[in-house]
Amino acid sequence: xxxxxxxxxxxxxxxxxxxxxxxxxxxxxxxxxxxxxxxxxxxxxxxxxxxxxxxxxxxxxxxxxxxxxxxxxxxxxxxxxxxxxxxxxxxxxxxxxxxxxxxxxxxxxxxxxxxxxxxxxxxxxxxxxxxxxxxxxxxxxxxxxxxxxxxxxxxxxxxxxxxxxxxxxxxxxxxxxxxxxxxxxxxxxxxxxxxxxxxxxxxxxxxxxxxxxxxxxxxxxxxxxxxxxxxxxxxxxxxxxxxxxxxxxxxxxxxxxxxxxxxxxxxxxxxxxxxxxxxxxxxxxxxxxxxxxxxxxxxxxxxxxx
Amino acid sequence: xxxxxxxxxxxxxxxxxxxxxxxxxxxxxxxxxxxxxxxxxxxxxxxxxxxxxxxxxxxxxxxxxxxxxxxxxxxxxxxxxxxxxxxxxxxxxxxxxxxxxxxxxxxxxxxxxxxxxxxxxxxxxxxxxxxxxxxxxxxxxxxxxxxxxxxxxxxxxxxxxxxxxxxxxxxxxxxxxxxxxxxxxxxxxxxxxxxxxxxxxxxxxxxxxxxxxxxxxxxxxxxxxxxxxxxxxxxxxxxxxxxxxxxxxxxxxxxxxxxxxxxxxxxxxxxxxxxxxxxxxxxxxxxxxxxxxxxxxxxxxxxxxxxxxxxxxxxxxxxxxxxxxxxxxxxxxxxxxx
Numbered sequence: 004x005x006x007x008x009x010x011x012x013x014x015x016x017x018x019x020x021x022x023x024x025x026x027x028x029x030x031x032x033x034x035x036x037x038x039x040x041x042x043x044x045x046x047x048x049x050x051x052x053x054x055x056x057x058x059x060x061x062x063x064x065x066x067x068x069x070x071x072x073x074x075x076x077x078x079x080x081x082x083x084x085x086x087x088x089x090x091x092x093x094x095x096x097x098x099x100x101x102x103x104x105x106x107x108x109x110x111x112x113x114x115x116x117x118x119x120x121x122x123x124x125x126x127x128x129x130x131x132x133x134x135x136x137x138x139x140x141x142x143x144x145x146x147x148x149x150x151x152x153x154x155x156x157x158x159x160x161x162x163x164x165x166x167x168x169x170x171x172x173x174x175x176x177x178x179x180x181x182x183x184x185x186x187x188x189x190x191x192x193x194x195x196x197x198x199x200x201x202x203x204x205x206x207x208x209x210x211x212x213x214x215x216x217x218x219x220x221x222x223x224x225x226x227x228x229x230x231x232x233x234x235x236x237x238x239x240x241x242x243x244x245x246x247x248x249x250x251x252x253x254x255x256x257x258x259x260x261x262x263x264x265x266x267x268x269x270x271x272x273x274x275x276x277x278x279x280x281x282x283x284x285x286x287x288x289x290x291x292x293x294x295x296x297x298x299x300x301x302x303x304x305x306x307x308x309x
Numbered sequence: 310x311x312x313x314x315x316x317x318x319x320x321x322x323x324x325x326x327x328x329x330x331x332x333x334x335x336x337x338x339x340x341x342x343x344x345x346x347x348x349x350x351x352x353x354x355x356x357x358x359x360x361x362x363x364x365x366x367x368x369x370x371x372x373x374x375x376x377x378x379x380x381x382x383x384x385x386x387x388x389x390x391x392x393x394x395x396x397x398x399x400x401x402x403x404x405x406x407x408x409x410x411x412x413x414x415x416x417x418x419x420x421x422x423x424x425x426x427x428x429x430x431x432x433x434x435x436x437x438x439x440x441x442x443x444x445x446x447x448x449x450x451x452x453x454x455x456x457x458x459x460x461x462x463x464x465x466x467x468x469x470x471x472x473x474x475x476x477x478x479x480x481x482x483x484x485x486x487x488x489x490x491x492x493x494x495x496x497x498x499x500x501x502x503x504x505x506x507x508x509x510x511x512x513x514x515x516x517x518x519x520x521x522x523x524x525x526x527x528x529x530x531x532x533x534x535x536x537x538x539x540x541x542x543x544x545x546x547x548x549x550x551x552x553x554x555x556x557x558x559x560x561x562x563x564x565x566x567x568x569x570x571x572x573x574x575x576x577x578x579x580x581x582x583x584x585x586x587x588x589x590x591x592x593x594x595x596x597x598x599x600x601x602x603x604x605x606x607x608x609x610x611x612x613x614x615x616x617x618x619x620x621x622x623x624x625x626x627x628x629x630x631x632x633x634x635x636x637x638x639x640x641x642x643x644x645x646x647x
Contacts, residue, residue, distance in 0.1 A: 013521040021514060121352035121379065126536070126559070135544070214509050215540045218533060219350065223508060258518045261497050274470075274501055 014255055019147055020213065022251025024049065024205040024222075026150040028229035029236075029243045030157045031201025036238060037161060038194030039174040039300040043099025044084055045202055046226025047106035052077040052206025054110040057124040057217035058117065060131045069211050070133075074203035080106065081199025082192075089191045092304030103226075111219050124210075124217040133212040144212035146204060153201065157240040170194055174298030177305040187305045202226075231284065237295045253279055342367070342580050343376040343398035345389045347405030349506040349532035351379050356532055356572060359554040360404050360427065363576030371584060383503055387411035394419040400437075400583040402427065402576060406473055407503060412436065423588055425579045427572055428473060430592050438592040439575045443473070444480030444636045445629050446568040446602030447528075450550050451484020452625050453604065454526040456618045457548055457565055461492045464519035466512060466538050468531035469505040470498035472640045477530040477552070477568070479645035480636050487634070488621065495519050499534050509537025516541040526550065526565060539564065548613070557609040565613050567605040574600070598630045 028045050035042040052073035060069030080102050087093040111122035118124055133144045161167040169190055173180045177187045209225075210217045228250055236243025257276035344364050346357045364375040376398055378389040386408045393401050394415060400423035403412045409429035416424045416433045423435055430438040454463045463485055467474040478496055485492045497515040499505035512534035516527050520541070527542055528550040529535035535552060536559075542549035543560040551557065551567030558564075575595065582588040595601020604622060606614060628634040637647035 017514065017518060017521070020517075121350045123350075123352055126540070209510065214513060214537055216536075218507065218509055218536070220507070221510060223504070223510065254514075255518075258497065258515055261515075277501065 014252070014259065016143070017255035017258070018248060018251040019143065019151075020251075021254045022247045023144075023147050023150045024208050024213070024225050025229045025232060025247040025250055026244055027146070027153060027201050027205035027208065028226055029232045029247050030150075030153045030240065031198040031205070032229055032233050033157060033161070033238065033240060033243060034170070034194045034201075035198035036233060036301060037174045037298060038170050038191045039177065039298055039303065039305070040084070040088055040191055040195055041095040041099065041302045042084070042195075042198055043096050043230065044080065044102035044106075044226075045099075045198075045229055046222055046224065047099075047103035048077040048080045048199060048202035049206040049209065049226050050103075050110055050220070050222045051080055051106040052203040053210035053221055054106075054114065054124070054206075054217045056207040057127065057210040058114070060127055060211050061118075061124050061216070064131055066131055066133045066211050069131075070204070070207045073207040073210075074200055077203030077206060078196060078199040081195045081202070085192050085195040088304065089188055089195070092306065095302050095304075107220060110217070114217065114219075122219045127211060127215045131211070132215055133207070144208065146208040146212050149204060150208075153204075154240055154244045161240060166193075171298070174300055177300050178308075181305070181307060187307070191305075205229075234295050234297075235287070238298060249283075253283060339371070339373045340400065340580070340583050341376070341398045342373065342583065343393040343401045344378070344576070345386060345393065345401065345403050345408065346377065346379045347407065347506070347532075348380060348383060348503045349405075351377065353506075353533040353536075354554065354556060354559065355535055355551070356553040356570070357404060359570070359572040360402065360576045362554070363573035364402075364580065366573070367577050367580040367584075371580075373580075373584070375580070383407055387415060390415040390424075391418070394422045399423055400425060400579065400588065402579060404572075405429075406471070423583060423590075427575065432592075434590050437579060437588070437590050439579070440592065440594050441570050441572075441601050442594060442596030442636070442638070443477050443568070443570060443602060444483070444638050445597045446570060446604065447477045447480030447530075448484035448487070448629065448634075448636045449597075449604045449622050449626055450528060450566055450568045451481040451486075452488040452622050453566055453614070453618055454481070454528060454548075454550060455485040455488035455492045456615075456621065457613065458489075458492060458526045460523045460525045461489065462523040462525065463492055463494050464516065464524035464527035465494060465496045466515050466519070466527060466529050466531055466534075467496070467498045468500075468534055469503060470501050472643060474498070474530055475645065476639040477528075479639040479647070481528055482645060483636060483647045484625070487625065495522060495524055499531055506532035506534060508534050509540070512537035513541040516547075517545065520545050520547055528552070528568070530568075551605075555605040555607065557605055557607055561609040562612075564610050566610055569603045569605050571595070571601050571603070596629075597626060 032042045032045050055076035056069040056073035059072035060066050084098050087098040088095045114122040173190045181187050232246035233243050235246035260276050349357050351357050351361050368375045402425045404427050406429040409431050412426050413431050416436050425437040427439045465478050482494050516538045526548040529538035530552045539549040543563045548565040550565050553570045556567045
């Protein structure tokens with residue numbers, strides 16, 4: 004029994020570790036999407052943030068300077084997205100994809116120019132990283148707790164504040180918000196900036212807490228999984244958080260069950276466990292989640308009527 | 310002469326403009342060596358970096374520049390090999406088993422160019438195939454792992470799940486059982502696509518999963534992914550074993566040893582042979598006897614290796630060389646029964 008308890012506890016810890024970047028990223032994306040701006044560029048923001056976190060931490064020796072630089076880098080991409088989609092009413096999906104490609108290329112080019120290690124940053128020493136805290140649970144970085152707190156924060160901001168009400172309104176019916184004398188542009192920019200902030204934290208976690216340095220394409224599609232979690236959670240913070248935990252758990256289970264011998268069947272192939280998250284996603288999307296209703300005005304640029 | 314110069318100048322211009330080519334230097338009669346790396350990237354601190362070190366050693370000694378290309382994905386292998394051949398690079402080394410298919414095609418198109426392939430066999434007269442007996446080196450680090458482990462639980466994290474990586478794993482397992490028949494080995498593979506060579510985050514998570522299950526020595530045979538595995542070992546205060554290149558310097562104090570696969574030596578020798586005219590096609594199998602694989606002992610890990618461990622592992626090494634211990638090659642039967 005004690006054995007089982009300890010396994011469950013370790014699984015929970017592993018789930019949280021893998022889910023942390025997803026949670027942060029999903030909460031950020033939620034703000035953007037709630038305001039009516041699709042954010043396919045989460046992956047790119049996170050990658051750029053991961054690079055600048057590691058590069059700055061390596062150059063200055065301070066992990067917190069790294070986190071700061073990561074947030075700035077992510078915000079720059081967020082502003083770029085806002086500039087293209089809010090100011091110039093560009094296609095939001097295209098702009099997001101462009102940001103992803105930009106980040107994938109730019110991180111490697113800058114990394115090569117600065118560190119000459121094929122796009123990687125040098126390995127970070129302990130003092131340059133956000134090391135695991137000893138308390139309350141040994142082994143978790145402070146950003147894990149930030150991610151956990153980001154969920155109630157997002158819920159509170161979106162559903163219990165005036166800003167949140169307006170945010171939801173601008174995603175459903177920007178015309179009404181505009182008619183009430185509130186700037187659609189400014190509201191959406193604030194949403195996009197919040198998104199950049201959280202994506203910056205997610206990126207920092209990946210490169211200076213979970214790992215010790217940046218390597219090419221290290222976000223490995225997690226931005227897209229976060230996006231899927233938002234849709235799974237029907238654009239609501241708590242269910243989206245649940246979806247992130249589910250993806251994290253599946254990953255932890257896949258890792259733990261590898262090479263396990265099932266009585267009567269023998270060793271289960273690795274491939275099965277690796278395909279499991281995707282199979283389950285399709286299964287759940289097809290039958291259990293029901294219709295995911297997006298904010299009505301999502302993806303539609305707002306044109307002020309004169 | 311003039312007619313000949315124009316395309317040559319154009320070629321040089323192209324060479325200078327393209328981002329991955331280093332402009333050529335050296336005497337006109339000198340060889341023009343080139344390397345096409347594997348997807349792990351030149352700075353993986355492991356397999357590819359070993360090749361790069363060998364190429365650099367040759368370049369420094371001979372003053373001949375080595376052209377290099379780092380493919381972003383597998384589809385670029387063929388293009389890179391062909392482009393180097395078209396530009397008159399000779400010899401060309403293709404790094405990694407996954408280049409074999411492309412090389413079979415390109416080597417036929419350029420029968421006068423000398424190619425080498427590392428980790429695979431391409432049976433053509435102008436191709437030199439260099440393969441290693443990774444199982445023998447892995448056996449030795451397995452002996453060390455079993456002797457260093459307190460818990461009797463040892464971990465293996467491989468990169469892509471292919472027979473070549475299973476060969477490391479199988480030799481490692483045999484070495485462990487040789488030193489401690491009761492020891493247990495937990496095996497994980499990072500993935501089933503070439504991306505598994507370049508995923509340090511997942512590697513770290515796999516290693517942590519093994520540590521949670523009581524593992525206290527982990528062997529990383531996973532290219533760039535290994536950086537994450539060895540980092541996780543350091544973070545948790547467990548022992549890590551590096552692969553291909555000597556990785557002991559990465560984390561002095563928690564690096565038990567490294568399984569050396571002397572791709573640097575193979576690269577250096579191949580270029581050297583091409584330079585002095587003794588280059589030969591065919592297959593070279595480099596094991597312990599040939600100095601192709603070994604275990605690493607240096608100032609970074611000497612404190613972790615007790616005299617007893619050293620005696621045991623050297624005895625095992627001598628026995629493998631003399632044939633007294635036969636290390637099973639996974640790829641000969643596709644099973645790990647020894």
